[in-house]
Amino acid sequence: MVKDTSVNICGVRLKNPILCASGTYNFRESGLYYDPAALGCITTKSVSLLPWDGNDAPKIAEAYGGMLNAIGLENRGLDAYIKTELKMLKAAGATVMANVVGRTAEEYAEVAGALAATDVDLLELNISCPNVKDSGIAFGTDPKTAAGLVAGVKKASGGKPVIVKLTPNVTDITEIARAVVDAGADGLSLINTLKGMRIDLRTKQPVLKAGGGGLSGPAIHPVAVRMVYETRRAVSVPIIGMGGVMTGADAYELMLAGAVAVAVGTAALIDPAAPLRILEELKVFL
Numbered sequence: 001m002v003k004d005t006s007v008n009i010c011g012v013r014l015k016n017p018i019l020c021a022s023g024t025y026n027f028r029e030s031g032l033y034y035d036p037a038a039l040g041c042i043t044t045k046s047v048s049l050l051p052w053d054g055n056d057a058p059k060i061a062e063a064y065g066g067m068l069n070a071i072g073l074e075n076r077g078l079d080a081y082i083k084t085e086l087k088m089l090k091a092a093g094a095t096v097m098a099n100v101v102g103r104t105a106e107e108y109a110e111v112a113g114a115l116a117a118t119d120v121d122l123l124e125l126n127i128s129c130p131n132v133k134d135s136g137i138a139f140g141t142d143p144k145t146a147a148g149l150v151a152g153v154k155k156a157s158g159g160k161p162v163i164v165k166l167t168p169n170v171t172d173i174t175e176i177a178r179a180v181v182d183a184g185a186d187g188l189s190l191i192n193t194l195k196g197m198r199i200d201l202r203t204k205q206p207v208l209k210a211g212g213g214g215l216s217g218p219a220i221h222p223v224a225v226r227m228v229y230e231t232r233r234a235v236s237v238p239i240i241g242m243g244g245v246m247t248g249a250d251a252y253e254l255m256l257a258g259a260v261a262v263a264v265g266t267a268a269l270i271d272p273a274a275p276l277r278i279l280e281e282l283k284v285f286l
């Protein structure tokens, strides 16, 4: 079995290639189960400039081989993030990737600029958000819009590596990947959740209050493998793969597709310590 499992992502050394996926880890709860410094990196929940309320319940629903969520990017805003979650994680010795959201390109750049002045290690842009200045179309579904957003963030981010998290809800993910890399993205992470919906047979209404939600979990793993594989052949920046990783074998499959490191999301909502188990299983393959 290998001893040194470290990987390098845009100049940042991760002690091993397993990360937590954004929105599925928080220090106060997940920190009870394992030392966050034991993983390659902790990706924190999307943070916006000011607090966001998120959606009304029900916000999650079960689906075959996974789950739907419509949390609505609820978060306590940048100041609270820096003073609490980031501070606690850094005090615990974790490598941290801060996931950034905004309603406008300027808001993304402002959050990235403020985080650049902290000891956060990497920035991850969640570009699945609607752009309020452009009829609500998601930043990550239009190559030009996505490129403009990334260029603005790069200017503000003071040299911190910028990883762009791609949405799978597009016809050709390589088109977006090329556009954001040309605009300066240092790395990519993929995939975010796939759009889905469930309808309650009794009420005949959507199960989620928001209507639709994002599908995650093992059901989306083959989609992630294909998208990482295609993206690897389109661009040369490091890729963090994610989507339905439940075992070390799933993580290894994403690495064979072209990912340098792999993030675990939904599996940690079933068993909070799953990322550590998956790391041990992955070591056997490595």
Ligand SMILES: Cc1cc2nc3c(=O)[nH]c(=O)nc-3n(C[C@H](O)[C@H](O)[C@H](O)COP(=O)(O)O)c2cc1C
Binding pocket: 021, 022, 023, 024, 045, 046, 069, 071, 073, 099, 126, 165, 191, 192, 193, 215, 216, 217, 218, 220, 242, 243, 244, 245, 263, 264, 265, 266, 267
């Ligand atoms: C409950 C939940 C909350 C999430 N919140 C975020 C988020 O705040 N920002 C983000 O970029 N992705 C978010 N995601 C997407 C995950 O980070 C990941 O990309 C996706 O779930 C696929 O991985 P998985 O199948 O291992 O969960 C969330 C996923 C879940 C299940």
